Amino acid sequence: MGSPTPVNARISIIGAGPGGLTCARILQRHGIPVTVYDRDPDANSRNQGGSLDLHEEDGQLALREAGLLEEFFALARFEGQEMRRMDPAGRVLAHHVPDEGETVSPEIDRGQLRHLLLRSLAAGTVQWGRTLESVSGPADGPRTLTFTDGTAVEADLVIGADGAFSRVRTAVSPATPLYTGVSFLEAWFDDMETAHPELSELVGKGSAHAGDGERGLFAQRNSGGHMRVYIMQRVPVDWIAANGLRADDTEGIRAHLLREYAAWSPQMLRMITDNDGAYVDRPLFALPVPHTWEHSPSVTLLGDAAHLMPPLGVGVNLAMLDAAELALALVRSATIDDAVRNYEKSMLPRSTETAQMLEHGAEALLAVPDPDETGPLGHAQH
Template sequence: MESPTPADARISIIGAGPGGLTCARVLQRHGIAVSVYDRDAETNSRNQGGSLDLHEEDGQLALREAGLLEEFFALARLEGQEMRQMDRSGRVLDHHLPDEGETARPEIDRGQLRDLLLRSLTAGTVQWGRTLESVSGPADGPRTLTFTDGSAVETDLVIGADGAFSRVRAAVSPATPRYTGVSFLEAWFDDMEHTHPELSHLVGKGSAHIADGERGLFAQRNSGGHMRVYIMQRVPVDWIAALGLRPEDTKGIRGHLLSEYAAWSPQMLRMIADNDGAYVDRPLFALPVPHTWEHSRSVALLGDAAHLMPPLGVGVNLAMLDAAELALALVGSSTIGGAVDTYEKSMLPRSARMAQMLEGGADHLLSAPGPDENELFGRSRP
């Protein structure tokens, strides 16, 4: 089958996260029609997660191509670039305070970024409540997308922006994410200035990282007076069940954590014990390094679907850069197949280099800060 032109093609994006929405926005800016399918029931059906730092060399570049950079800076928190490294006693080892007007890596809440991108799209672009079950059809296309509600859609290009456990990935690659051996437990804190003033002072306006070699904490300020703390441990993936606990057993989990972190100072333990609400278990997975696949002119992957890595501040930035480059390749190519080939020649080497650099990076999150720590993390955010 001859590969269709992008202007005439049926293009489907799976996943309405930052990557999928950025790709859709850039395509629409250039007059190319696209449909986005997402499993969420509607826009606000779940919490979108914590804060993101968008880098000027990738995430911000993608927003510039989307025509949304000015609106981004109207929402971004420049003060969120502050970063503290501490030891388990609370002693500050390193402190990055952003210069006045510094814009290298400002913070924005995930939900705010998603809403910004959604507002920029033509009404009806995103179809909610559409959970992909499988991708079938020949490599040259067209492909058939089958959803769990029994419906199906035929498409000339399916773009997998559906995250770590992508259903689109299976159409071109047998690779599956592997547990890194490190798990995050997310804790939420509300009304920081009034309810948690000591923690507000300790963390500052941005983020704080503390580790002792076996365990760690990463505290991250969000907008609206909120904060999230990621309790980082080297544990089995099913560690909560192995302790005879359930994820909703906040009291039991808290007691275990306080025992594990008993050598840490009382002020640090407040990041574990003073949270508002339940904990959220977030084990870390990564794809094999490097992750490559045989080219298919009817399937493209971006973001975590293509190159899931440890959460060292690069994930959303790479996803948005992937998205912008794929969209621009479609704009500038005469066929869908040629566009996917152009995109992969750039994306695959870049993601392989980054994945090799960050391989084992989950363990570094637990390492006591050393002289090269900030260079590794790039002052980025898990």
């Protein structure tokens, strides 16, 4: 069967993250209907994670195409562009303070970005509580999407925006993410100015990073007086159980960490000891490099589903750039097949080049900071 025109096609996006929602928004702006399916029960069912820095050349470009750049600027924290590089003793080795009016990479909470995008979509665009089980059907379409609730829908184009362990990816690629050897442990801090004034002064208004070669700390201010700290270690993926601990054993994990970070200064150790609540285990995975697949006229991928990399500040930006380029390819192409080809022709080489640069980037998260390097290290985008 011939590939349908985009405006007459049944387009399904799997995943209501920044990439999937950006793609849907741009398609709707150009009169192309689309449905987004997400496994979350609703838009507010879980914490969306930390702060994101959106770059002028990709994330902000995508928001401009979505007609949302000014709304983003109204929400963004420009002071969040501040970056401190420190040593384990807490000495500041390098300090970037953003200029007044600097818009290179302002910060926004992931949840705020998601709600900004959701508000821009037509009512009913996102179907919540729909967990994808499988994608089946011929390569030239239509594809059948089967969900875990027993329902199924047909689609002429399936866009996998469903993250690291994408179910859509299996329809075009056998690749699976591999553990990088580096794991994050996320710690949350609330009411920074009142409850944690010493840490507030240590970290500043943006983020701060320190490493000793084997382990590191990355602190990131969020909106509303909150902060997240990522405790970064070169460890086995099952390091918690291997040390006789459980994920919910906060005190046991804290005691273990204090032994591992024993050479760090007391003020830096407050990022390990003073958190509010439990830790969250977040091992880092990445797709093999390069990750490509044989073209299918009815399935394509964007963001982490296409090119999962270490969290060095590029993930959400690349996902949103992918989303914008795919949506605009659909707007400008005669058929779905043509649009997917045109999109993948630029996306795959770009993502391969970036992934090759960052292939061992997880190690950089632990490195002793270079005092001559004042640019942002990147943000843990969880």
